[in-house]
Amino acid sequence: MRILVISDIHANYIALEAVLADAGKVDAVWCLGDIVGYGPDPNACIERVRELPGLTCVLGNHDMAVLGKVPHTAFNVDARRSLAWQERVLMADNMDFLRSLPHTVQVRDHVSLVHGSPRDPIWEYILNTLTARINFRLLETPWCFVGHTHAQSIFRWDEKKQRVYLDIPRPDEPLTLPERAILNPGSVGQPRDRDPRAAYAIYYPETKIWEPHRVEYDIEAVQQRIREAGLPLKHALRLAEGW
Secondary structure (H helix, E strand, O other): OOEEEEOOOOOOHHHHHHHHHHHOOOOEEEEOOOOOOOOOOHHHHHHHHHOOOOEEEOOOHHHHHHOOOOOHHHOOHHHHHHHHHHHHHOOHHHHHHHHOOOOOOEEEOOEEEOOOOOOOOOOOOOOOHHHHHHHHHHOOOOEEEOOOOOOOEEEEEEOOOOEEEEEOOOOOOOEEOOOOEEEEOOOOOOOOOOOOOEEEEEEEOOOOEEEEEEEOOOHHHHHHHHHHOOOOHHHHHHHHHOO
């Protein structure tokens, strides 16, 4: 069984299509939130995600914001502009789809799925070993897949040493999951780890194998669509550098 794990699409339809093509046939898709925000194609992204096989999807902070469940003042000025625009252009059925998604931790096959963290499913960034350690104490499953940081990463809990280690995986190199870990597949639509390629992972539940991947896509086409929509120029520029 092959499970596609994606997160932080951020209305970047061209990147999403590149990921789906590169991943090939999968049995299920686990989406860790933030389908919308920043990018120029929120409707197309939601519609594409809705039709994916075996879908489990949770809400991210940008998804919550377009639903009016998070104040726009919680975001920076450029992000607010994008959210306001996306609220105006999102179709009613796509808004209904977002409303149907859970904002709490979901468990599938001994894996917790969440956008931010087990402690704070919407907002907390797991960026360092201290935050990871706190969340390992709250984790009720051996593994947790998270998004939100826009960076591929693996936090490992070493039971013998009672320590947390951070690993940055190499794309296309499969690894066997450690006994306990928090894993981030990276961002489909707006990577922030200085690699502009779209990021995702494939999870094999029977063998507990995790495969991180990167794929190139037409960044210039997305930048042009951002400019045409009148969205903040920053959101176009950052795509080329992966920040």
